[in-house]
Amino acid sequence: MTSPGTLAVVASRIRADEKRIFDALDRRGVSYVHVDSRTMWSSADIAPLPWDRALNREIGHVRAAYAAHSLEAVGTLVVNSARATEVCGDKWRTSMALRSAGLPAPRTALALTPTAALTAIEEIGYPAVLKPLVGSWGRLVTFVPDRQVAETVLEYIAALPSPQSHVVYVQEFVDKPGRDIRALVIGGEVLGAVYRRSEEWRTNVARGAVTERCEVTDDMAKLVYGAARATEADIAGVDLVEDEDGRLLILEVNDTVEFSGFQHAMGDRVDVAGRIVDHVLTGVPTWRE
Amino acid sequence: MIACPECEAKVDLPDAPRLNEILECGDCHAELEILSLEPTLVGLAPEVEEDWGE
Numbered sequence: 001m002t003s004p005g006t007l008a009v010v011a012s013r014i015r016a017d018e019k020r021i022f023d024a025l026d027r028r029g030v031s032y033v034h035v036d037s038r039t040m041w042s043s044a045d046i047a048p049l050p051w052d053r054a055l056n057r058e059i060g061h062v063r064a065a066y067a068a069h070s071l072e073a074v075g076t077l078v079v080n081s082a083r084a085t086e087v088c089g090d091k092w093r094t095s096m097a098l099r100s101a102g103l104p105a106p107r108t109a110l111a112l113t114p115t116a117a118l119t120a121i122e123e124i125g126y127p128a129v130l131k132p133l134v135g136s137w138g139r140l141v142t143f144v145p146d147r148q149v150a151e152t153v154l155e156y157i158a159a160l161p162s163p164q165s166h167v168v169y170v171q172e173f174v175d176k177p178g179r180d181i182r183a184l185v186i187g188g189e190v191l192g193a194v195y196r197r198s199e200e201w202r203t204n205v206a207r208g209a210v211t212e213r214c215e216v217t218d219d220m221a222k223l224v225y226g227a228a229r230a231t232e233a234d235i236a237g238v239d240l241v242e243d244e245d246g247r248l249l250i251l252e253v254n255d256t257v258e259f260s261g262f263q264h265a266m267g268d269r270v271d272v273a274g275r276i277v278d279h280v281l282t283g284v285p286t287w288r289e
Numbered sequence: 290m291i292a293c294p295e296c297e298a299k300v301d302l303p304d305a306p307r308l309n310e311i312l313e314c315g316d317c318h319a320e321l322e323i324l325s326l327e328p329t330l331v332g333l334a335p336e337v338e339e340d341w342g343e
Contacts, residue, residue, distance in 0.1 A: 011309070012309065013309065013311060013322075013334070013335075014307045014309040014311060014323075015310075018307075019310065034307075034308065034309075036309055059341050059342070060338055060340050060341055061340040061342065062340050089340075089342075132339075134339070134340045135339060135340060135341070135342050136342025136343045137342060137343075139337075139342075255343070256342075256343050257343055
């Protein structure tokens with residue numbers, strides 16, 4: 001068990017999930033410090049920071065990754081690790097990790113320019129989906145039914161100022177049955193899964209999808225465990241879709257998991273915040289050598 | 290009870306408010322952030338940034 005005063009919870013935005021985590025820490029009588037990442041800075045020369053462990057709940061991917069790297073550099077054990085944060089926070093790096101592990105995913109391509117993206121979309125076939133490399137909640141995820149829409153959307157993408165925006169993540173559209181699946185893995189243990197149902201094609205809870213408990217089959221458990229392992233995420237929210245043949249495909253792995261919807265659907269079966277806290281205090285690292 | 294900095298409507302505070310906690314104004318639906326606890330101060334929460342997510 002971590003000694004009192006040696007745990008930091010890094011977060012700039014305290015939502016219901018972070019409050020549940022703080023409550024779980026309080027219930028266990030653990031001393032911790034909440035670190036607002038907006039106040040963090042690191043020198044390349046300073047002595048180690050005073051935290052043995054840190055739970056990284058920073059909502060911004062760039063800040064989360066740099067916070068994790070900075071803390072790891074001075075010896076803090078960070079959950080999730082900087083590597084997991086980097087891999088999970090970038091959809092293409094996630095895709096590469098899943099492919100290396102031989103895990104099933106929709107056909108995916110990365111185009112380094114909007115011009116190349118048109119070729120990639122034609123190769124993947126219509127309808128296709130374009131996703132920002134970084135980001136969540138279905139934001140800016142674009143359904144591309146035909147070449148005319150593809151050309152129009154890519155023209156907009158080309159006009160964006162950031163070079164990273166011009167790198168286009170293309171994925172085949174999976175005609176899912178009005179739902180996808182969010183499974184939670186902590187410390188290599190599959191806690192459970194929920195369906196996320198929506199009238200909209202994007203089934204994110206942040207977009208109003210409703211959750212209900214989903215039975216975890218052996219196949220599903222193997223996939224989500226494999227996805228957490230492939231991305232080296234101690235705490236992983238693995239999103240899956242069922243294709244028209246009922247086959248499970250992995251969409252993404254989330255490293256700063258929002259679990260309100262999951263907790264609501266699971267009720268008393270699992271205390272997610274408690275499991276996160278217990279893992280951070282006693283269980284890490286799961287995948288690191 | 291505090292005043293929403295956007296519309297001045299009254300906003301209830303949670304029983305155990307936390308620093309940086311996000312609240313929503315019931316009237317104008319602005320997202321608010323608790324900036325200090327003693328005294329309680331709230332401001333408009335930062336807008337969603339491009340890299341925010343899970």
